[in-house]
Amino acid sequence: MSDCIFCKIAAKEIPSSAVYEDENMLCFKDINPAAPVHLLLIPKVHFDSLAHAEAGHETLLGKMMLKVPQIAREAGLSNGFKTLINTGKGGGQEVFHLHIHIMGTPA
Template sequence: MSADPNCIFCKIVAGQIPSRKVHEDDELLVFHDIAPWAPVHVLIIPKQHIATMYDTDERHTAMLGRMTAMAPKLMRDLGVTNGFRIVVNTGRDGMQEVPHVHMHVMGGPRPWTKG
């Protein structure tokens, strides 16, 4: 499995930087975002270093599918019952801050939502 020694997410996968883990298996790691945009905000990342979605291809189909399929169960397990968002930022113009593929899964009431 490839890793980038300068990548913060690779360091989290390696256990060099602590995280609040939600799920971990051989292929994926899920942890709480340190700067959440919602009451529940987790990141799903592949353990393999892949810099951006531009670097994925058909070899990554199953892994990307698992990431997406995992989101509803994670949200239910974390108490989110009224909807959630999935966001994948890609590249500089897509506002990707960490160059390691990651999926934001966010749920819970938003403070600016009009009731």
């Protein structure tokens, strides 16, 4: 999507403070953190929200969920972390590109 800020970040058109990247996903620091550590993990492929996920996204979503604990550990969240996926306007979603918030306080 040409007007999606997260697509532009994934395409390196907008800079970010990346902490992890592979061919499928990108994780970067939230610019308006709600916790001492607040990261956003996005798929590089665009879909608006979890409600728009399809069977073809199953492997990608599984890889993302398995990557969350590793990213959290590397960010110093060894005592635990919170994940959040806002879905739709009613769910508090502000950027309509699926993203997983990873939040916590380092040990």
